[in-house]
Amino acid sequence: MSVADLATARRLLAAQPFSVLLGARLVTFGDGAATLELDIRDDLRQQNGFVHGGVLGYAADNALTFAAGAVVGSRLLTAGFTIDYLRPADGSVLRAHAQVVRAGRIRVACRCDLYSVDGGGEQTLCAVAQGTAITVGAAAEAGEQGI
Template sequence: MNGKDTGDFRERVRQSFARQGAMGMLGAELTRVEQAIVEIELPFDIKLTQQHGFLHAGVISAVLDAACGYAAYTVIEPDASILTIEFKVNLMSPGRGERFLFRGEITKPGSTIIVADGRAYAIGDGPAKLIASMTGTMMVIRGREDVTG
C-alpha cells in the first residue's frame, strides 16, 4: 500500500493483540489481518452492556480503536509502533446482536500520521447491521523503548 517493508505484519499484529489485556478481558478475537485491514469479533456478553442491555458505547469504541490501530500497524515497518492520538465515533444503532464484527481500514497511510476508518456491525438473525463508525488518527512511534510492538 505504501511501499514500506512491513515484514511479517500478520504475526506482529497477532503477538501484539495477544498482549492486550483489555481485548482479552472483553473476549475479543482477532479474526482477519490483511495489509491495511483488520477485523476483530466479539461475542455478546451481558457483562459488556449498558443499562438497556445494548453493547456499551465504551466497549464499541475500544474495539473499533483496536481494529483501526492494528490496521495501521500492518502498514508500518517492523521496528515501529502505533499510538492512537484522536478518534471520533458515531453510534448509529443500538448494539444488539449475538456477535459483533469490528473492521478497521486504512484511509490514508503516512510516515508519521495514519488515518483509519472503522465500522462496527451487529450480527444476529438476518443481515449484519451497521451500529457504529469511527475515524481515527494514529501516530507512528519510532525509537522509544517504552512503546514497542
C-alpha cells in the same frame, strides 16, 4: 518492525490484558485492513440491554490501530478517533472492520465500520469511526514539543 502476518498481530493483541478481558479476537489482518470481533456478553451491555458504547469505542480504537499497523508496523499509538453511534448494538458478535484511508510516514488515517452480528450471521451497521495512529517515535517527539 513491520507486522507481517495475522499470527504476529494476534500475538500482539493477546499481549493486551484489556483485550484478553473482553475476549477480543483478530479475524483478519493485512493489506491496510483489520477486523476485530468479540462475543456480545451480558456483562458488556448497558442498562437498556444494548452493548455499552465504551465497548464499541474499544473495538473501533483497536481495529483502527491494527489496520494502521498493517501498513506501517507495530510501533503505534492511537492519536485520536471519533465515533458516531448509528443504532443500538445487539446480537451475538460485535465486528469492527477498519481500513487505512491514507498512510503517511508518521500518521495513518483510518475508518472503521462496526456491526452487530446476529445468530444467523446477518450484520447490522451500528457505528462508524475514524481516527489516526501515530508512530511511537513521532509520538515521543510530539510530547517533547508539547503537542
